[in-house]
Amino acid sequence: MYVILVYDIGEKRVVKMLKLCRQYLNWIQNSVFEGEISLVKLKELLAKAKMIINPETDSILVFKSREERWLEKEVVGLEKNKLDNIL
Template identity: 40%
Template sequence: MYIILVYDIYTETKQGRSRLPKIMKKCREYLHHTQKSVFEGEISEAKLLALKKDVENIINKKEDYVVIYIIENINNIYRENIGIDFDPTDNIL
């Protein structure tokens, strides 16, 4: 399946500012980083469950916000960019 994950971490506190790099690092383990707080990519159901568990262990559920859009059929998605296009293979050596 293909997912888009978006997060908003409350950074007005020291704890929130420490959670921000943790959530970014964890999302990079599973997905491609497309914008500041946006990640996307192909993922198996098992890895999605692991990602959700990892995210739940990092965020503060009373202050932070994470949304995951699940697209079960990649053939039914159309992606349009305005401006610089994102290519997840750009950083592959």
């Protein structure tokens, strides 16, 4: 599945969350990640994220789609991290 993950968490926990999300998804903008991920890996990511966040003050949003092609993305202004498929 293809997901977009967005988080809003306390400043003290941002670095831990950034490092965690980069293990599973592609960073595209501050606190925003996207990419293909299996259901098992997504559950693993969210389980680890729940150990980092404070559920009373922090939030994580996950937008899911079957495939990237079902999403239309439009960038206005500076694209922070272009996802090039260079090997």
